[in-house]
Amino acid sequence: MTFEKKCLIELDDILTIQYECDHCHSATVVPIEKLNPEQSASIAIHACPYCGTPSGFQIGTNELRHFSEFSVALRNMKGVMAGRNLKMRFGIKCEE
Numbered sequence: 688m689t690f691e692k693k694c695l696i697e698l699d700d701i702l703t704i705q706y707e708c709d710h711c712h713s714a715t716v717v718p719i720e721k722l723n724p725e726q727s728a729s730i731a732i733h734a735c736p737y738c739g740t741p742s743g744f745q746i747g748t749n750e751l752r753h754f755s756e757f758s759v760a761l762r763n764m765k766g767v768m769a770g771r772n773l774k775m776r777f778g779i780k781c782e783e
């Protein structure tokens with residue numbers, strides 16, 4: 688018999704999104720219910736407020752649009768899935 692450990696999270700488990708600068712590791716944390724596309728885009732296009740390193744996103748690109756849409760879709764999906772007989776779970780890396 689083989690056992691496989693699986694770690695899953697549900698949408699209701701996700702409370703915040705953390706945007707972290709990969710250079711200095713300062714972070715901005717936004718509650719899921721407060722996400723909006725303008726705020727997400729603003730975080731993405733501005734350089735890190737602590738060390739000044741650019742994020743790498745450019746205004747008007749598909750990448751920036753996808754970034755903003757993902758944040759808002761995550762917020763909206765929590766409401767879409769509430770009370771349904773279908774669960775959406777995300778597999779995450781398990782600690783050994």
Ligand SMILES: [Zn+2]
Nearest residue numbers: 708711735738
């Ligand atoms: Zn930084």
